[in-house]
Amino acid sequence: MPTLDVRDIPPVDRHDTIHDEFAAMEPGETLTIVNDHEPKPLFYEMAAEVEAFDEEGxxxxxxxxxxxxxEFPKRE
Structure with missing residues (x-):
């Protein structure tokens, strides 16, 4: 299960970095993101734009x- 700590990444680059990491994962894997705040905006962005994102998980x-x-799981 890949883990990405984005706290040291400039905020302007965080979502692109996360999207790239998520896209590189295999179906059924889960990306764990460590952040300094609850990533609600990212959740809504992923749910709206990334078909492979399993928002129920x-x-x-x-x-x-x-x-x-x-935890951002990728659909199988």
Whole structure:
């Protein structure tokens, strides 16, 4: 399961980086994103634009005030 910590990536580059990483995954894999805030805008963007994104399998947990872990599964 790939993990991408985007906290050190400039905000302007985060979504493109995430989309590239997600596209490179195999069907059935899940991309874990570590972020400094809950990635709600990214969730809505993925749900609207990425057919392979399994929005029903999405989950997010707050590990610390500045650490959110979001699971973005790719459909099989």
């Amino acid at each position: 999405y989950s997010v947990t707050e590990a610390a005030p500045d650490e959110y872990r979001a």
